[in-house]
Amino acid sequence: MRNGRTVKYENLRIRPFGMHPNHRGYEDVTEYRHNQVRYGIAFVLITAVCFAVTLISSTEIDWALYLGGWILALAGVGVALLHPSFWLAAPFGALGGAIMVRGGTDGLEAGIGPLLLIPVLAVAVYGSRRALITVIICVVAAVVIAQVATAEEGVELNPVWRQDLVLAVMATVLGVVIQDLVTRMRLERNLAEERGRIIEELALTDALTGIDNRRGWERAIRRSVGQARRHSQPLCLAMLDLDYFKQYNDAKGHQAGDDFLRRIALNWEEMTRIEDHIARYGGEEFVLTLPNTDLDGAKTIVERLRTSLPEDPGDEVANAVTCSAGIAEWDGAETVRELVSRADQALYTAKNSGRNQTVAVETTGFRTGQLN
Numbered sequence: 363m364r365n366g367r368t369v370k371y372e373n374l375r376i377r378p379f380g381m382h383p384n385h386r387g388y389e390d391v392t393e394y395r396h397n398q399v400r401y402g403i404a405f406v407l408i409t410a411v412c413f414a415v416t417l418i419s420s421t422e423i424d425w426a427l428y429l430g431g432w433i434l435a436l437a438g439v440g441v442a443l444l445h446p447s448f449w450l451a452a453p454f455g456a457l458g459g460a461i462m463v464r465g466g467t468d469g470l471e472a473g474i475g476p477l478l479l480i481p482v483l484a485v486a487v488y489g490s491r492r493a494l495i496t497v498i499i500c501v502v503a504a505v506v507i508a509q510v511a512t513a514e515e516g517v518e519l520n521p522v523w524r525q526d527l528v529l530a531v532m533a534t535v536l537g538v539v540i541q542d543l544v545t546r547m548r549l550e551r552n553l554a555e556e557r558g559r560i561i562e563e564l565a566l567t568d569a570l571t572g573i574d575n576r577r578g579w580e581r582a583i584r585r586s587v588g589q590a591r592r593h594s595q596p597l598c599l600a601m602l603d604l605d606y607f608k609q610y611n612d613a614k615g616h617q618a619g620d621d622f623l624r625r626i627a628l629n630w631e632e633m634t635r636i637e638d639h640i641a642r643y644g645g646e647e648f649v650l651t652l653p654n655t656d657l658d659g660a661k662t663i664v665e666r667l668r669t670s671l672p673e674d675p676g677d678e679v680a681n682a683v684t685c686s687a688g689i690a691e692w693d694g695a696e697t698v699r700e701l702v703s704r705a706d707q708a709l710y711t712a713k714n715s716g717r718n719q720t721v722a723v724e725t726t727g728f729r730t731g732q733l734n
Contacts, residue, residue: 394446402439402452405484409435409456412480413463420467427466435459449488453481453497461504479533486537487544494541498534505530568642570620571627579641579649583698586639586653590692597653597692598660599701601709602668604646605684605717613679622680625672633667649705657691661722664689668720684718691724 388394413432417423438455441448460480485497505526566578574582583599590597604626611619623646630640630648639651650667652660668685675681688708692701708723715721 388446391445394449395443398443398449398452401487402484405452405456405480406439409459409480413459416463416467424466427462429466431459431462431464431466433459434462450485450493453484453489454500456484457481457497457500457504479529479536482533482537483540486540489541491541494537498530498537501533502527502530568627571624571642573627573631574639574641576641576643576649579639579643579651580698582639582641583651586651587692587698587701589653591694594694595654596656597651598655598657598689599692599705600650600652600660600664600687600689601643601702601705602648602650602664602685602687603709603713604671605686605713606682607646610679610683622672622683629670629672630667633670634663638663649702657689657722657724660689660691661720664720686712686717687720688712689720689722691722 388397413435417428435456435458438451438453438459441455442450442452457480481497482494482501485494489497566574566581568575568578586597589595607619607622610622614622623642627640627642627648630650634640634650637653639653641649643649650664652663655663664687668687671683671685673681686709688705688711690701690705690708696704704723708721711723712719712721
């Protein structure tokens with residue numbers, strides 16, 4: 363985390379084999395399982411209904427084959443839930459289970475029928491084109507093998523076989539069409555999320571310095587106070603303001619002043635710890651949030667920042683710019699507004715006491731440190 367923002371690295375997301383390339387992948391196995399349960403339940407219910415319906419038209423049931431089909435299909439779902447790498451086990455388990463269920467009820471000589479659609483539709487929604495072609499080949503192979511295995515006097519194109527082949531072709535066309543639609547929807551969703559992320563970044567970023575603006579800081583300080591409250595940790599807030607910056611602007615021009623602020627912001631951001639948060643509060647004033655840091659530690663950090671302003675040996679105007687800082691430690695009960703008010707009061711004291719110094723304020727009083 364830097365400047366209060368959690369950065370998601372897309373290359374670190376889990377992208378299972380056979381998953382569509384436009385699929386965002388999963389952050390972890392928990393997210394994958396949640397997604398599978400949420401969106402895969404429909405396919406599980408459809409498969410269960412299809413398996414149950416086969417009992418209606420059957421007069422003689424081979425319960426070993428029938429229950430074996432259920433076990434195989436459920437085992438495929440269970441294996442798929444173990445890890446994203448095994449997600450294809452669910453549709454292929456459904457295909458194998460469908461063949462066994464059909465064999466245990468009407469018999470394979472009656473054809474596999476609409477059960478062919480189950481694995482094709484599942485892969486069409488989630489899988490890549492290569493995975494879809496693979497499952498279609500497996501479906502067609504299952505139809506051919508079933509007919510060859512049940513043929514008693516040679517293989518012939520009987521009505522059942524013709525029906526299953528037609529269904530296989532329909533499943534292929536339907537799968538390709540559904541996959542194209544899902545791909546388009548997925549692309550639009552990804553673009554919308556990317557636009558939203560960019561808009562959010564712009565709304566929280568200071569356009570001049572590139573660090574967080576006041577709105578970004580407000581979000582970060584609420585998170586830091588909440589964490590300090592939950593874990594009973596110290597928290598300090600520092601307000602830093604440049605001294606004599608107006609004179610620098612008047613002498614050098616606003617463009618030079620902007621460059622000066624950018625250099626300071628970049629330098630301070632590099633000097634802070636990864637868990638710290640620095641933002642431009644407004645004008646030449648910056649605010650620094652220091653989680654899990656007591657007052658003494660905060661003062662050390664702020665002094666290091668405050669004394670690291672850009673220097674130019676031949677530029678008296680630039681060297682005249684100094685920094686005053688005020689620090690307040692959260693008392694464990696006050697609001698963010700009250701904490702900011704105390705830090706701002708400490709900064710005001712530093713300004714009125716000669717500038718170029720740090721004033722640290724506790725709940726009981728002030729502690730001042732001035733550079734010589």
